[in-house]
Amino acid sequence: MRAHTEKRLVFWLFLAPALFAFVMVILVPFGLGVWYSFTNWSSSPRTGAGIAFVGLDNFVRSFRDPSFLYSFTITTAYTIVNVALVNVVAFALALLVTSAIRFRNFYRAGFFVPNLIGGLILGYIWQFIFNNAIPSLGELLGIAAWSEPANLLLARSPTALLAIVIAGTWQYAGYIMVIYVAALENVPVELHEAAQIDGASPWQRLRAVTLPMVSQAFTITLFLTLVNSFKQFDTNTSLTNGGPSAMFMGKPIFGTELLAMNIYNTAFISNDLAMGQARAVIFFLVIALISTAQVRANKKREVEL
Amino acid sequence: MNAKRLRALPLEFAAVTLFAVFFAPFVLVLINSAKGAFQITNAPLALPEDWGQLFRNIATIWTSDNIRYGSSFASSVFITAGSLVLIDLVASQAAWALVRTKTRVSSTVFIVFVAAMVVPFQIVMFPLLSWFRKVTELTGVPLLRNYSGIFLAYVGFGMAQSIFMFHGFIKSIPLELEEAATIDGCRRHEIFYRIIFPILKPIHATVLVLNGIWIWNDYLLPVLVLGKGNRVMTLPLAVSNFAGAFVKQWDLIMTAILMAMIPVVIFFLFAQKSIIKGMVAGSIK
Numbered sequence: 001m002r003a004h005t006e007k008r009l010v011f012w013l014f015l016a017p018a019l020f021a022f023v024m025v026i027l028v029p030f031g032l033g034v035w036y037s038f039t040n041w042s043s044s045p046r047t048g049a050g051i052a053f054v055g056l057d058n059f060v061r062s063f064r065d066p067s068f069l070y071s072f073t074i075t076t077a078y079t080i081v082n083v084a085l086v087n088v089v090a091f092a093l094a095l096l097v098t099s100a101i102r103f104r105n106f107y108r109a110g111f112f113v114p115n116l117i118g119g120l121i122l123g124y125i126w127q128f129i130f131n132n133a134i135p136s137l138g139e140l141l142g143i144a145a146w147s148e149p150a151n152l153l154l155a156r157s158p159t160a161l162l163a164i165v166i167a168g169t170w171q172y173a174g175y176i177m178v179i180y181v182a183a184l185e186n187v188p189v190e191l192h193e194a195a196q197i198d199g200a201s202p203w204q205r206l207r208a209v210t211l212p213m214v215s216q217a218f219t220i221t222l223f224l225t226l227v228n229s230f231k232q233f234d235t236n237t238s239l240t241n242g243g244p245s246a247m248f249m250g251k252p253i254f255g256t257e258l259l260a261m262n263i264y265n266t267a268f269i270s271n272d273l274a275m276g277q278a279r280a281v282i283f284f285l286v287i288a289l290i291s292t293a294q295v296r297a298n299k300k301r302e303v304e305l
Numbered sequence: 306m307n308a309k310r311l312r313a314l315p316l317e318f319a320a321v322t323l324f325a326v327f328f329a330p331f332v333l334v335l336i337n338s339a340k341g342a343f344q345i346t347n348a349p350l351a352l353p354e355d356w357g358q359l360f361r362n363i364a365t366i367w368t369s370d371n372i373r374y375g376s377s378f379a380s381s382v383f384i385t386a387g388s389l390v391l392i393d394l395v396a397s398q399a400a401w402a403l404v405r406t407k408t409r410v411s412s413t414v415f416i417v418f419v420a421a422m423v424v425p426f427q428i429v430m431f432p433l434l435s436w437f438r439k440v441t442e443l444t445g446v447p448l449l450r451n452y453s454g455i456f457l458a459y460v461g462f463g464m465a466q467s468i469f470m471f472h473g474f475i476k477s478i479p480l481e482l483e484e485a486a487t488i489d490g491c492r493r494h495e496i497f498y499r500i501i502f503p504i505l506k507p508i509h510a511t512v513l514v515l516n517g518i519w520i521w522n523d524y525l526l527p528v529l530v531l532g533k534g535n536r537v538m539t540l541p542l543a544v545s546n547f548a549g550a551f552v553k554q555w556d557l558i559m560t561a562i563l564m565a566m567i568p569v570v571i572f573f574l575f576a577q578k579s580i581i582k583g584m585v586a587g588s589i590k
């Protein structure tokens with residue numbers, strides 16, 4: 001009996017700090033956040049008092065706001081392009097650093113290093129590259145077009161978005177690469193040898209042996225890059241800060257304002273906390289949807305195995 | 306052997322080229338940290354005329370009021386290290402309690418933790434601020450613009466994934482180990498600190514690496530909880546503060562970036578094996 005009491009006591013004592021932090025920073029703010037998204041919550045001093053329920057108003061206004069629709073669209077586009085580029089580059093790097101070249105471990109570590117640099121800081125580095133280094137390189141190579149101010153990647157929204165993809169790929173590809181490397185190293189050498197004896201070309205071996213063997217890694221990396229791209233904020237802030245401005249549905253908008261930044265700006269620049277919160281709820285629903293799809297995909301694969 | 310080397314030659318070439326492309330940004334940061342305002346705008350690709358400028362730039366950054374490098378660096382180290390210790394201890398304890406106590410409560414709590422992994426920071430960040438303000442009003446404990454709030458925030462956000470990883474590993478530890486310890490007179494809590502905690506070494510590594518890289522580089526949470534231009538700044542906050550105040554002063558911004566990057570890169574050189582291993586293990590979970 002005493003042992004049982006002690007066990008229960010230890011259970012709650014051990015769990016208490018985790019529960020406390022979790023309730024304080026996630027559970028309560030999450031509940032409040034969902035509630036606020038249906039109210040006229042504002043940052044004025046009367047916060048907490050006199051909040052009125054407004055139903056779906058914030059959501060309806062969000063979906064009528066060109067800046068939100070635009071952000072949603074470009075975030076989707078950004079996510080698709082970024083997922084594709086990061087994974088292609090990462091897989092190519094992984095194949096390269098698991099091939100018969102010298103200094104493989106050195107390359108592995110080297111390609112991984114950009115992942116240690118935070119998104120905010122690397123955004124500044126790439127802003128300098130796109131605005132200063134590339135024009136200067138154009139001058140050195142005699143390509144005048146590169147130094148035209150109007151031709152800079154950051155000067156127009158579609159290319160500025162591409163610039164965020166490039167910076168994001170530089171940061172993330174090394175991380176995704178090490179996941180692919182771990183998967184590639186688990187492919188039994190015998191399989192490759194057998195295929196080689198059967199006269200399979202390197203390309204055939206890649207398609208028939210390597211790819212199926214590392215397909216589980218693809219599920220992991222796909223979802224990691226999906227969620228990571230969708231949440232992009234730091235590099236967006238320091239590289240373009242939403243600019244340049246553009247027109248959408250007859251309204252001036254920020255040309256590279258991805259969703260996370262749109263949420264932030266709606267709350268702090270437009271001073272509409274409740275609407276920013278409603279957008280955050282939509283943002284959460286999309287991420288929850290992606291994550292549910294991931295769990296499903298993983299379950300399905302486990303059944304197959 | 307020679308034929309094999311020859312065949313690998315195009316691959317070697319590709320590797321060197323890609324490596325050069327990947328490292329070019331770092332080289333640019335380094336050479337441009339050693340330039341003055343004039344040379345950096347005129348010749349961003351040239352080697353610096355005078356490397357001594359690097360030290361003059363570093364001195365400028367060191368004494369800059371916008372970046373306060375010394376104290377920002379110390380705050381970053383303190384916040385990262387403190388949060389890591391707390392996350393690791395609190396999460397491993399909780400995970401062990403959850404695995405070893407089989408009740409409806411424990412499995413519900415675990416499911417709630419796991420479900421929270423999909424909660425993005427964006428949905429909680431605005432209410433978090435007003436909630437923290439409210440708690441301070443009610444209890445007098447300062448949470449915003451203060452270390453205590455940021456520690457609490459990181460522990461809260463670090464819980465879900467860390468508990469999940471510890472939970473998975475603890476499940477595989479045979480119960481007999483703990484039963485034997487009980488027979489030997491080990492008290493319940495001692496079993497965890499003396500026996501389980503040390504066995505968790507590989508998971509400790511993963512948890513520390515994953516959370517460490519995230520917290521050290523995080524921008525959004527500190528900018529909200531600590532605020533811009535606060536007495537307490539982390540390095541990313543300080544760099545953005547500096548870049549905002551010295552727009553287009555690329556010579557100094559580059560130096561600030563260089564000084565923000567160097568500590569992590571040095572750390573990586575010493576611990577690269579466990580860092581990469583930890584990142585891989587964390588992704589597969």
